[in-house]
Amino acid sequence: MNLIPLGVGGAFTSRFYHNNYIAEIGTKKLLIDAGTTLRTSIKKAGYSYLDIDAVWISHLHSDHVGGLEELIFQRYWHLKNDIHHPMKTHIFVHQTIYPLLRQLLSFPLENGGATVDDFCDFTVVGDEEHINFEGLQLHIFDTSNTHIQGMASSGVFIRGPLGNVLFSSDVKDLQGANLMRFINTDTVAIFQDTSFTSNGAHALFSDILAYYPKEVQSKIYAMHYNDPIEDYVAAIEQAGIQYVKEREAMTFTLN
Numbered sequence: 001m002n003l004i005p006l007g008v009g010g011a012f013t014s015r016f017y018h019n020n021y022i023a024e025i026g027t028k029k030l031l032i033d034a035g036t037t038l039r040t041s042i043k044k045a046g047y048s049y050l051d052i053d054a055v056w057i058s059h060l061h062s063d064h065v066g067g068l069e070e071l072i073f074q075r076y077w078h079l080k081n082d083i084h085h086p087m088k089t090h091i092f093v094h095q096t097i098y099p100l101l102r103q104l105l106s107f108p109l110e111n112g113g114a115t116v117d118d119f120c121d122f123t124v125v126g127d128e129e130h131i132n133f134e135g136l137q138l139h140i141f142d143t144s145n146t147h148i149q150g151m152a153s154s155g156v157f158i159r160g161p162l163g164n165v166l167f168s169s170d171v172k173d174l175q176g177a178n179l180m181r182f183i184n185t186d187t188v189a190i191f192q193d194t195s196f197t198s199n200g201a202h203a204l205f206s207d208i209l210a211y212y213p214k215e216v217q218s219k220i221y222a223m224h225y226n227d228p229i230e231d232y233v234a235a236i237e238q239a240g241i242q243y244v245k246e247r248e249a250m251t252f253t254l255n
């Protein structure tokens with residue numbers, strides 16, 4: 001699996017793009033979240049909306065879903081030689097978020113007799129299910145109330161026969177989200193939203209070092225981080241963890 005960070009910044013970043021990724025798995029491309037900066041970040045990384053085979057939406061903050069409407073419309077209104085070749089968008093979503101996402105999309109999409117289903121196909125899963133995707137299993141798990149109290153949210157655990165990757169998306173209460181249940185000797189990377197300043201929605205760097213056992217900390221990649229990242233690089237390096245950088249692809253052997 002190649003993982004390309006389209007952006008690495010937090011919701012209010014004025015320097016980076018939003019924390020969205022393309023996972024190249026086999027011959028397919030999975031878009032991990034679609035924030036409002038996607039319209040620029042996807043092109044900057046050399047991809048187009050038409051390249052995407054499926055989109056996973058972790059939760060409904062605009063840095064994760066604000067660019068989805070445009071992606072859906074641009075694919076639907078795809079023209080070839082001036083002839084309409086609509087491309088539906090395949091969305092992976094946890095069952096707790098699905099009705100909310102459908103409602104959100106209904107406002108721009110359900111006009112003139114159209115329904116959300118004219119534009120999108122959904123694969124809706126619960127914690128006990130997984131999606132088979134190019135030889136890997138995608139386990140989308142519920143993290144509701146651990147990012148923001150009262151808010152539905154999810155993370156994804158990507159598992160293959162040779163390795164696995166945990167992607168937290170946005171989480172503040174690491175204990176409550178019970179992320180350690182996914183970590184084992186096959187884990188090659190833990191993508192963890194990381195804040196270096198007090199806030200109400202994301203794990204602090206110190207919380208992360210307290211939560212994850214020492215022996216797995218070298219597998220952590222800080223993401224969704226504060227703009228002045230240079231101010232924190234010394235602490236990151238001293239802790240022996242890593243941090244994602246925009247458009248620097250990472251390769252993990254999972255199958």
Ligand SMILES: [Zn+2]
Nearest residue numbers: 011061063170
């Ligand atoms: Zn976010």
Ligand SMILES: [Zn+2]
Nearest residue numbers: 059061147170
């Ligand atoms: Zn969020």
